[in-house]
Amino acid sequence: MSLHRGYAGTESDEVAGFREQVRGMLSAFDEKDFESWEQDRHIPKEVIASLGEAGLFRRRWERGAERGVPRLVAMCQEICDVSSGLALVAMGQSEVFIGALQWLGKGERQKALLEDALDGRTVGCFGATEPRGGSSLAGMRTTAVAVEGGWRLTGCKRYISNVGRADQILVLAKMENPAHVGDLSLFLLPLDHPGVTIDGFFDTMGLHGCDVGQVTFDAELPADALLGNHGVGLLYATHLLQFERLAICAQLIASAATALRLAVAYARRRSIGNDRIMDKQAIRHRLAACQAELWNLEARLAQLVDIAQRDGRMPSHGIAALKLTAGESACRIIDTAMQVFGARGYSKNFPLERFWRDARLSRLGGGTDEVLADMVASGIDRQDPPFEDLISRLSMSDLPRMDDR
Ligand SMILES: Cc1cc2nc3c(=O)[nH]c(=O)nc-3n(C[C@H](O)[C@H](O)[C@H](O)COP(=O)(O)OP(=O)(O)OC[C@H]3O[C@@H](n4cnc5c(N)ncnc54)[C@H](O)[C@@H]3O)c2cc1C
Numbered sequence: 067m068s069l070h071r072g073y074a075g076t077e078s079d080e081v082a083g084f085r086e087q088v089r090g091m092l093s094a095f096d097e098k099d100f101e102s103w104e105q106d107r108h109i110p111k112e113v114i115a116s117l118g119e120a121g122l123f124r125r126r127w128e129r130g131a132e133r134g135v136p137r138l139v140a141m142c143q144e145i146c147d148v149s150s151g152l153a154l155v156a157m158g159q160s161e162v163f164i165g166a167l168q169w170l171g172k173g174e175r176q177k178a179l180l181e182d183a184l185d186g187r188t189v190g191c192f193g194a195t196e197p198r199g200g201s202s203l204a205g206m207r208t209t210a211v212a213v214e215g216g217w218r219l220t221g222c223k224r225y226i227s228n229v230g231r232a233d234q235i236l237v238l239a240k241m242e243n244p245a246h247v248g249d250l251s252l253f254l255l256p257l258d259h260p261g262v263t264i265d266g267f268f269d270t271m272g273l274h275g276c277d278v279g280q281v282t283f284d285a286e287l288p289a290d291a292l293l294g295n296h297g298v299g300l301l302y303a304t305h306l307l308q309f310e311r312l313a314i315c316a317q318l319i320a321s322a323a324t325a326l327r328l329a330v331a332y333a334r335r336r337s338i339g340n341d342r343i344m345d346k347q348a349i350r351h352r353l354a355a356c357q358a359e360l361w362n363l364e365a366r367l368a369q370l371v372d373i374a375q376r377d378g379r380m381p382s383h384g385i386a387a388l389k390l391t392a393g394e395s396a397c398r399i400i401d402t403a404m405q406v407f408g409a410r411g412y413s414k415n416f417p418l419e420r421f422w423r424d425a426r427l428s429r430l431g432g433g434t435d436e437v438l439a440d441m442v443a444s445g446i447d448r449q450d451p452p453f454e455d456l457i458s459r460l461s462m463s464d465l466p467r468m469d470d471r
Contacts, residue, residue, distance in 0.1 A: 076368050076372075077136070077140070078136070081136045081137060081140050084125060084137050084140055084141075085140040085143075085144060087121075087125065088122065088140065088141050088144040088145070089144055090120075091116075091117055091120040091121075091122055092117075092144060092145065092148050094116055094120075095113070095148065099113075100148055100149045100152075100275070103149060103151055103152070103274075103275040104149075104151065104274040104275050105274075107267065107274055107275075107276075107277050108230050108231050108275075108276075108277045109149075109151055109152055109155045109228065109231060109275055109276055110231065111189055111231050111233075113152065113155075114155065114156070114159055114186045114189050115185075115186040115187060116186065117156065117186055118183075118184065118185045118186015118187065119185060119186055122141065122156070122160075122186075123159065123160050123164055123183070123184045123185075123186065124184050124185070125137065126138060126141055126160055127160075127164060127168060127184065130378075131165060131168065131169065131309065132374045132375065132377075132378045132379060132380060133374075133375050133378060135309075135312065135371050135374040135375055135380075136371055136375055138160070138161065138309065138312070138313055138316070139312070139313075139316040139367070139371055141156070141160070142156075142157060142313045142316040142317050142320065143316055143317070143319075143320040146316075146317040146320045146321060147320060147324065149275050150272075150273055150275065150317065150321065150420075150421075150424040151273050151274060151275015151276035151424075152275055152276070153313075153317050154227055154228070154273055154275075154276045155189075155227070155228045155231075155275075155276050157310060157313045157314075157317075158190070158191050158192055158227055158228055158310075159183065159186075159189060159190055161306065161309035161310050161313055162190070162191075162192040162236065162306050162309075162310060163183055163189075163190025163191070163192065163234070163236060164180065164183045164184060164190070165306050165309055166236055166252065166293055166294075166302065166306055167179060167180035167183060167293070168180060169294075169302070169305075169306075170252070170293045170294035170302065171293070173290050175288075175290050176254070176290060176293065179234070179254065188233045188234060189228070189231060189232045189233050189234070190232055190233070190234045190235070190236060191226055191227060191228045191229050191232040191234075191235050191236070192226070192227075192235070192236045192238075192306075193223030193226050193229075193235045193236065193237045193238065193281065194223070194238045194303060195223060195224055195225045195226070196208060196221065196222060196223060196224055197222055197224045197280075200225065201434055201436070201437050203238065203248070203250065203300060204247040204248065206238070206239070206240050206250065207221055207222070207240075208220065208221025208222070208223065208237060208238070208239040208240065209221060209239060209240055209241075209242060210239040210240070210241055210242065210251055210253060210292075210296075211242045212242070213286065215288065215289065216286065216287050216288040216289045216291060217253065217286070217287045217288075217289070217291055217292065218284070218285070218286050218287070219237060219239060219253055219255060219283060219284075219285050219287055219291070220283065220284045220285075221237070221239060221282075221283060222265075222280065222281070222282045222283075223235070223237065223280065223281050224280045225268065225278055225280070226278065226279055226280065226281060227276050227277070227278055227431075228276055228277060229257070229264060229277065229278075229279040229280075229281050230264065230267060230277035230279050231277065232257055233256065233257060233258070234254055234255065234256055234257060235255050235257055235281060236252055236253070236254060236255075236293070237252070237253045237254075237255050237283075238250050238251075238252060238299050238300075238303055239251055239252075239253055239299070241296055241297060244297075248300045249296075249297045249300075250297070250299035250300045250303070251292060251293075251294075251295075251296040251297060251298070251299040252292070252293040252294060252299040252302055252303065253287065253291050253292055253293065254287075254291050254293055255283060255285060255287065255291065257281065259283075259285050259287070260285065261283055261284045261285035261286070262281065262282075262283045262285055263281065263282050263283070264279055264280070264281050265279070265280040265281065265282055266279060266280060267279040267280075268280075270427075271423050271426060271427075272420070272422075272423030272424040272425075272426060272427060273423075273424050273427055304382075305380070307432060307433065308380035308382050308385055309380065310432045311385045311386065311389045311432050311433060312367075312370065312371075312374070312380070312385050312388075312389075314389055314392075314393075314428050314431070314432050315363075315367055315370075315385070315388050315389050315392045316367065317428075318392045318393060318396035318425060318428050319360070319363050319364060319367055319392060319396065321396060321400065321421050321424065321425055322356075322360055322363070322395065322396040322399040322400055322425075323360055323364075324421070325399060325400045325403035325404075325418060325421050326353070326356050326357060326360060326399055326402075326403055328403060328407075328416075328417075328418070329353060329356075329402065329403035329406040329407065330344070330353055332406060332407055332410075333349055333350075333353065333406050343406065349406060352402050352405075352406075353402070353406070356398075356399045356402050356403075359395050359398075359399060360395075360399060363388070363391070363392050363395055363396075366384075366388050367388065367392075369384075370384050370385060370388060382441075383441065383442060383445040386433065386438040386441045386442055387438075387442045389428070389432065389433065389438055390435055390438040390439055390442060392428070393425075393428040393429040393435060394429070394435070396425050396428065397422075397425050397426060397428075397429070400418065400421045400422050400425050401422060403418055403421075404418040404419065404421075404422055
């Protein structure tokens, strides 16, 4: 049974059918697998291979990037239900690695790589963040230098999801002597290439199913390691990030919905004295407020999905705003659900503590709350003549009144 009947109940039969297929593909794995991924802190490559072979990524991409967004959302919700670590890995594979190759891939080698990625034979990850930071790419140190026959790529990328089980990393690098700090480019770097070292992994708070590591490289690459045109990598990465952000929203909303339904079911069953805890107004109203918040998020997600599908574009400011609010709201909803469970919520015997840990990444990865808030602010910090006129008129009459009493 799917826990998510579409986003805000607006799902077409076609997407519902895709959802059903994703569920079928995921049935190849069970609780023991999910647990072992969390314990090993890696998603085995074979899992992506199995999903690719079953057609997950091909079906996601059948209708193209934007028009396939309803399938992306369904895919994220279903995978997130079984493993948020796997959802992170699948999202990186599908939306960033395949997304980049679909959009920019040309030439025999890049096209072959795309086919391999769609079938899950090649697993990709994405490297933008560096030890000096991830929010500002202007200070990026990784450099690409043109050499005879290709490129020399030198640098270090940190906090890279699934770098431990990926075959390729898509590296964002600055060009030698750039005209602008934003002159970045995207490169395909095989992780088994001479000069590439995986330095190790970070022990993180949540999402234990997916490793997060650091990679250092000083590698000579062929000319076709460059993806797309050089100097426009930042624009490419920013566009690809829209899909990743929307996918994160779908996962967050799915996790919050699951946590809330669990909490309501528990509150209806657990009694204290003669009352169910669902009858305690303090609990009842908190759960109601969470449900109201969740419906708003689901409705907004449905709107954004609709825009992407109908207009064939990603509404970047709307997506940033949803991720900003969904991150905070989902963390709060999951926290409330945990509270309703009492000590059980804090225990690993129940999934609330895992949801709680996993959801927190969303406020950092794919653009921090602060970076997204800046982006939303840049969209509203614009001229607005009718309201500027209104302020002028109000200001003109903003005088003290004579007291004639
Ligand atoms: C589990 C995990 C997985 C990740 N996976 C990947 C991945 O696959 N690939 C990848 O490239 N990166 C990945 N990251 C890195 C992630 O994208 C970065 O953590 C994020 O971009 C923030 O960068 P930072 O951690 O260096 O923080 P910093 O850039 O050092 O920022 C620190 C704080 O300052 C705030 N800040 C920064 N600039 C401003 C500003 N101008 N105004 C106000 N506040 C500001 C930030 O919002 C943040 O709160 C991952 C991180 C984690 C934890």
